[in-house]
Amino acid sequence: MASTNGHNTDSQVTFLEAIKQAMYEEMERDPSVVLIGEDVGVYGGAFKTSEGLLEKFGWERVIDTPISESAIIGAACGMSYVGLRPICEMQFIDFIVCAFNQITNFVAKGHYLWNAPAPIVVRGPSGGGVHGGPFHSANPEMYFVHTPGLKVIYPSTPYDAKGLLKAAVRDNNPVLFFEHKYLYRRIKEEIPAGDYTVPIGKAAVRREGKHLTILSYAAMMHNSLEAADALAKENIEAEVIDLRTLLPLDEETILKSVKKTNRVLVVHEDTKTGGIAGEIAAILCEKAFSDLDGPILRVTALDTPVPYSPPLEQHFLPNTQKVIATAKELARY
Amino acid sequence: MNKELTRQQYLDLYYYMRLNRAVEDTMVKLFRQNKIVGGLYSSLGQEAISVGTAYALEKKDWLAPMIRNIGALLVKGVPARDIFTQHMAKYTSPTLGKDGTSHFGDLEKLHIVSPISMLGDLIPVMAGVAIGSRYLGQKIVTMTWIGDGGSSTGVFHEGLNFAATQKAPFVLILENNQWAYSTPVRRQVPLENLADRAKAYGIQSYIVDGNDVVAVYVTAKEAVDRARNGEGPILIEAKSFRRMGHAQHDPAEYVPKEQRAYWESRDPIALYEKFLSGEKLLDDKSKKEVESKIDALLAKDRDFAENSPMPPPELAEKGVYCTGDDCHKIRPKWERPLAEVTPPKSSIAAVWTVEGFGAGKGSGGKNAPIHFGDTAETAPAVSPPEAEEEAIEEKLAPRTPVKVVAKKSPGRNGKNGASTRSSKSVGGKSAAKSVKPAAKSSAGANGKSSDARRAPAGKARR
Numbered sequence: 001m002a003s004t005n006g007h008n009t010d011s012q013v014t015f016l017e018a019i020k021q022a023m024y025e026e027m028e029r030d031p032s033v034v035l036i037g038e039d040v041g042v043y044g045g046a047f048k049t050s051e052g053l054l055e056k057f058g059w060e061r062v063i064d065t066p067i068s069e070s071a072i073i074g075a076a077c078g079m080s081y082v083g084l085r086p087i088c089e090m091q092f093i094d095f096i097v098c099a100f101n102q103i104t105n106f107v108a109k110g111h112y113l114w115n116a117p118a119p120i121v122v123r124g125p126s127g128g129g130v131h132g133g134p135f136h137s138a139n140p141e142m143y144f145v146h147t148p149g150l151k152v153i154y155p156s157t158p159y160d161a162k163g164l165l166k167a168a169v170r171d172n173n174p175v176l177f178f179e180h181k182y183l184y185r186r187i188k189e190e191i192p193a194g195d196y197t198v199p200i201g202k203a204a205v206r207r208e209g210k211h212l213t214i215l216s217y218a219a220m221m222h223n224s225l226e227a228a229d230a231l232a233k234e235n236i237e238a239e240v241i242d243l244r245t246l247l248p249l250d251e252e253t254i255l256k257s258v259k260k261t262n263r264v265l266v267v268h269e270d271t272k273t274g275g276i277a278g279e280i281a282a283i284l285c286e287k288a289f290s291d292l293d294g295p296i297l298r299v300t301a302l303d304t305p306v307p308y309s310p311p312l313e314q315h316f317l318p319n320t321q322k323v324i325a326t327a328k329e330l331a332r333y
Numbered sequence: 334m335n336k337e338l339t340r341q342q343y344l345d346l347y348y349y350m351r352l353n354r355a356v357e358d359t360m361v362k363l364f365r366q367n368k369i370v371g372g373l374y375s376s377l378g379q380e381a382i383s384v385g386t387a388y389a390l391e392k393k394d395w396l397a398p399m400i401r402n403i404g405a406l407l408v409k410g411v412p413a414r415d416i417f418t419q420h421m422a423k424y425t426s427p428t429l430g431k432d433g434t435s436h437f438g439d440l441e442k443l444h445i446v447s448p449i450s451m452l453g454d455l456i457p458v459m460a461g462v463a464i465g466s467r468y469l470g471q472k473i474v475t476m477t478w479i480g481d482g483g484s485s486t487g488v489f490h491e492g493l494n495f496a497a498t499q500k501a502p503f504v505l506i507l508e509n510n511q512w513a514y515s516t517p518v519r520r521q522v523p524l525e526n527l528a529d530r531a532k533a534y535g536i537q538s539y540i541v542d543g544n545d546v547v548a549v550y551v552t553a554k555e556a557v558d559r560a561r562n563g564e565g566p567i568l569i570e571a572k573s574f575r576r577m578g579h580a581q582h583d584p585a586e587y588v589p590k591e592q593r594a595y596w597e598s599r600d601p602i603a604l605y606e607k608f609l610s611g612e613k614l615l616d617d618k619s620k621k622e623v624e625s626k627i628d629a630l631l632a633k634d635r636d637f638a639e640n641s642p643m644p645p646p647e648l649a650e651k652g653v654y655c656t657g658d659d660c661h662k663i664r665p666k667w668e669r670p671l672a673e674v675t676p677p678k679s680s681i682a683a684v685w686t687v688e689g690f691g692a693g694k695g696s697g698g699k700n701a702p703i704h705f706g707d708t709a710e711t712a713p714a715v716s717p718p719e720a721e722e723e724a725i726e727e728k729l730a731p732r733t734p735v736k737v738v739a740k741k742s743p744g745r746n747g748k749n750g751a752s753t754r755s756s757k758s759v760g761g762k763s764a765a766k767s768v769k770p771a772a773k774s775s776a777g778a779n780g781k782s783s784d785a786r787r788a789p790a791g792k793a794r795r
Contacts (some may be wrong), residue, residue: 058528083665
């Protein structure tokens with residue numbers, strides 16, 4: 001059950017609870033950590049990820065703002081210049097683009113240009129599958145993966161969400177942290193009671209296999225694992241890797257797996273053109289061309305906005321069946 | 334307020350204005366010799382604004398310059414050579430050649446935030462520095478500048494509105510130099526006075542003659558003091574004129590000759606020299622001394638910059654990320670007990686009250702608290718007494734400030750489009766407590782030092 005203080009007596013925690021715990025514990029550990037965003041205080045956040053934080057840490061540390069994403073990011077950036085570590089919440093991650101300039105030009109370039117680190121975290125609910133429509137379902141991660149100076153995290157499990165969010169808060173760089181809202185209440189996992197972090201920039205091998213490598217992240221991780229189970233019944237052993245961090249990308253883990261399986265399928269919920277799959281394909285062509293026995297294939301969303309009506313959205317999104325079919329096609333090489 | 338400046342202060346203002354102009358004159362020469370790699374932006378004729386406003390800050394305060402605020406950087410303690418090396422893209426520059434112009438900062442010692450070229454973005458950032466420092470218990474004020482053009486950006490609004498909701502100790506100088514590149518202010522903003530924008534945010538504002546350095550300083554000092562005392566952000570519109578083009582490449586032929594001539598006759602340094610001689614604070618001898626001091630300093634700094642190496646090409650690859658403590662030890666400087674910001678002291682009930690809401694029979698005539706979600710039942714037992722809770726809420730969720738803007742109308746548009754004839758009008762706080770014109774202010778329009786034109790103050794506008 002949800003609690004207001006961020007701690008949970010249930011050893012099984014949801015993705016959402018993991019986020020809440022991470023923020024609570026970081027704020028408790030370090031008074032330089034503050035939370036700033038729309039409706040994060042009294043209301044506890046649109047998804048209740050910050051529920052209880054205001055009561056515990058007060059108005060100065062849990063800041064409800066006007067509907068002004070640029071001001072949220074800008075102010076957080078300024079706060080970080082005096083040594084604070086603000087966590088910014090975008091009510092829905094779709095709205096992060098309202099602060100695009102602040103993030104890509106101010107926050108991301110500061111360390112490179114004038115030696116000014118901006119240790120801020122920008123987090124928020126992302127992704128589709130919940131009928132949020134075209135403005136509440138986005139996966140805008142690649143706008144930012146294209147921006148040197150940022151780190152981009154997109155976890156798939158409660159354990160990782162908590163550990164990576166803590167690592168993000170402690171990182172000296174601006175970190176964008178995407179939380180797939182489909183996962184918020186749908187998955188549960190046992191996580192350790194004590195403090196732990198998960199390193200940024202490290203992928204995780206979720207399932208070992210030898211016939212092909214499936215690279216994925218966030219909600220599609222779970223579809224990929226489901227697909228791998230189904231494939232195993234047909235004697236296709238897929239190795240499934242959770243990228244976890246998109247920037248910096250863990251090339252080492254990817255290359256190691258490709259050396260073993262010689263076939264690569266990238267699965268993401270983001271749209272196809274300009275998605276991380278294209279970048280991964282380029283890296284593999286540069287660094288592992290001779291290891292490849294077949295083409296690098298992609299299962300992604302369509303190159304359209306996210307449509308609202310359930311049959312349209314389902315058609316738009318990648319799913320387990322598409323992963324299975326594409327994996328089989330790849331396994332034939 | 335508004336007491337006379339000390340002799341040293343008067344002379345400091347003079348020195349920095351001369352230094353500001355000399356630095357820029359030197360850079361014009363360097364530009365013509367092709368020694369400046371990128372663009373060169375001039376603040377010719379606007380030096381009184383940069384110098385007068387920045388001079389009102391204390392050492393611990395923070396500022397962020399815009400492109401025409403080299404004077405503010407000099408006042409804050411940036412050596413001229415940093416400005417030369419920046420423009421010349423040298424390895425010895427504060428950004429090691431990674432950026433040019435006034436795009437550099439210093440978080441540790443001078444407390445300067447580097448600007449970016451997108452206008453208005455500094456406003457929420459400096460509001461953030463202000464509330465962050467307040468949270469740490471530091472009594473600092475932050476300041477940045479924006480042009481008439483930049484005041485039309487969305488982030489100007491977001492930033493100033495946010496600063497106002499937070500009552501951030503933040504002073505924004507709106508330099509109305511009447512031209513945004515080639516577009517006159519009339520085509521950008523349908524307002525006589527851009528300070529009127531302050532009303533939309535419920536914050537205080539002033540209008541000042543930007544060519545009168547004493548008036549600028551006195552106004553800025555008052556604003557900085559008020560911001561430091563918790564009155565919230567303050568907007569100062571300084572009216573002036575951009576005498577050069579947008580940058581060196583721009584001959585600015587779109588500017589009417591009469592307008593240019595008018596403002597050239599009101600050169601802020603010439604006006605101030607006249608004032609200083611009248612007050613017997615400056616004579617030919619002391620003027621010469623200032624000049625030779627600056628000449629010697631700049632010759633040295635210019636030599637340094639010219640003889641500095643360009644950066645090694647591989648440097649381009651470095652420094653995108655902070656690598657951790659070995660790179661930057663990020664530690665806030667607390668000036669208040671940490672117990673104040675950690676539980677249980679920080680704990681409060683997450684309840685929202687709105688003045689007048691529910692103030693009927695059902696709530697016993699009191700404001701009804703608004704509980705959201707589960708928070709009503711789960712409000713922790715550690716809630717402080719109501720009085721304290723209210724005090725916290727009052728402080729952190731401020732309502733619209735009660736006082737309204739001191740607002741004056743310093744001048745009308747001349748028919749040639751030249752606005753602002755006013756001299757050293759210094760904004761008053763309120764009608765009741767009117768502020769004297771900048772005492773011993775420098776010569777304003779027509780050189781008369783006593784014709785301060787004051788606006789009717791705040792309440793006239795309500």
